[in-house]
Amino acid sequence: MAPSSISTSRPVIIIGGGPVGMTAAAALARADLPTVLIETTPEPQPDWRASTFHAATMELLEDIDITGKMLAEGLRVPRYQFRDRRDGLIAEFDLGLLAAETRYPFRLQLNQQRLVRFLYDRLVADPACELRFATRFEDVTQDADGVRVRLTGPDGPYELAGSYVIGADGASSAVRKSQEIGFDGVTYAERFLIASTPVDLSAQLPGIAEVNYVADPQEWLFILRTPDSWRVLWPVPPEISTEDALSDAAVQEHLNGVAPYPGGYPVVDRQLYSVHQRVAATFRRGRVLLCGDAAHVNSPIGGVGLNSGIHDAIDLVRRLARLRAGDGDHDRELDTFADRRRRVAIEYVQADTDRNTKRLKENDPERRRAGQDELRALAADPDAARAWLRRVSLLESVQRFGVGMSPDIDPSAPYQPEEAAP
Numbered sequence: 001m002a003p004s005s006i007s008t009s010r011p012v013i014i015i016g017g018g019p020v021g022m023t024a025a026a027a028l029a030r031a032d033l034p035t036v037l038i039e040t041t042p043e044p045q046p047d048w049r050a051s052t053f054h055a056a057t058m059e060l061l062e063d064i065d066i067t068g069k070m071l072a073e074g075l076r077v078p079r080y081q082f083r084d085r086r087d088g089l090i091a092e093f094d095l096g097l098l099a100a101e102t103r104y105p106f107r108l109q110l111n112q113q114r115l116v117r118f119l120y121d122r123l124v125a126d127p128a129c130e131l132r133f134a135t136r137f138e139d140v141t142q143d144a145d146g147v148r149v150r151l152t153g154p155d156g157p158y159e160l161a162g163s164y165v166i167g168a169d170g171a172s173s174a175v176r177k178s179q180e181i182g183f184d185g186v187t188y189a190e191r192f193l194i195a196s197t198p199v200d201l202s203a204q205l206p207g208i209a210e211v212n213y214v215a216d217p218q219e220w221l222f223i224l225r226t227p228d229s230w231r232v233l234w235p236v237p238p239e240i241s242t243e244d245a246l247s248d249a250a251v252q253e254h255l256n257g258v259a260p261y262p263g264g265y266p267v268v269d270r271q272l273y274s275v276h277q278r279v280a281a282t283f284r285r286g287r288v289l290l291c292g293d294a295a296h297v298n299s300p301i302g303g304v305g306l307n308s309g310i311h312d313a314i315d316l317v318r319r320l321a322r323l324r325a326g327d328g329d330h331d332r333e334l335d336t337f338a339d340r341r342r343r344v345a346i347e348y349v350q351a352d353t354d355r356n357t358k359r360l361k362e363n364d365p366e367r368r369r370a371g372q373d374e375l376r377a378l379a380a381d382p383d384a385a386r387a388w389l390r391r392v393s394l395l396e397s398v399q400r401f402g403v404g405m406s407p408d409i410d411p412s413a414p415y416q417p418e419e420a421a422p
Helices: 019-030 055-064 067-073 112-123 174-178 242-246 248-258 305-324 330-361 365-380 382-392 395-401
Strands: 012-015 035-038 075-077 079-084 088-094 107-109 129-132 136-142 147-153 156-162 164-167 183-187 191-197 211-215 221-225 230-236 269-273 276-280 288-290
Touching (some): 019 055, 019 112, 019 129, 019 305, 055 395, 079 365, 088 365, 164 174, 276 330, 365 382
Parallel strands (some): 012 035, 079 211, 164 288
Antiparallel strands (some): 075 107, 079 088, 147 156, 183 276, 191 230, 191 269, 211 221
């Protein structure tokens, strides 16, 4: 059997039915590559955390013909703001500056669960993909020809033969742990709480954009609008219990601290979660490959974690399709996937989200003023602002590293942090 063989008897096995796993499954099915998707829960689960899709991601999702549906249901956000709770508006960035570079010069706000549902509804009827929900991954072994995955389903334990395993099973990835792949990094001391309300916060806070990063040394905020609601995110100190942080009284206190609302805010969702900055030591162990949060987790400030995970999935599927067609070298292709996607995770996703988070909570007055001045100057210079927007929309990382590009095409010189946008 050829090293790249993918067949109905040895499908690609995806562990994880979130947005990254579903995207990988849809891309594989689109390429007519047999696929089995394994998900622990009995049906797709709602998750309100990620809701931003950037220009580069919408371009890549054209591969699976889902961008149009997302545009029809999502909210197009042409501008976003950096604000200060004391000083008000600091800088506003107009994504229209990217109009000559992308078909999507805006952020699309759409809860990630909508993408999962779109793809689930399609894949249920696609003969190239089999969905197995209520099934738990236990372990995987592999040899030169393929993998054998141990699973536990509704009828008990069993094994499934495959060609590759794609671990898209989140930050606590059982696939990554089964391969003893390190996941070094840090966990922030504070947790993040995100609350969603149908109240129009733009009426409560005149002048805000539909996406706002609000700096404050005591309690910074992230305020954004989706098609369904307005959402506010704030940090929760480690000494506050989960029960207290999620209580109605605490949530109302924080929301009214953002903008008073007589009678209290209706809240349609609230989530409290730990935030990590971690990257897997490798994204590949033989025929086992990691994508999305299984490979890298980061602060949500910037909205690039989900986007980068989708890029992982598309990159990997393009390579598997090329190998199935008999093109390219097996190990070179998969090593290139692992190397380039890990570099993007470190040099873009981790670097930018950590810097964004630190900027919002900076408590040194001089550094706060310097940061504000830097942002004002950046927004006032169209060329500098365009370069900034190219980076934060992930267009730069795609242009630099490609997605699924041949190993023979080398990326540009290593990224230098001191040259990055502030």
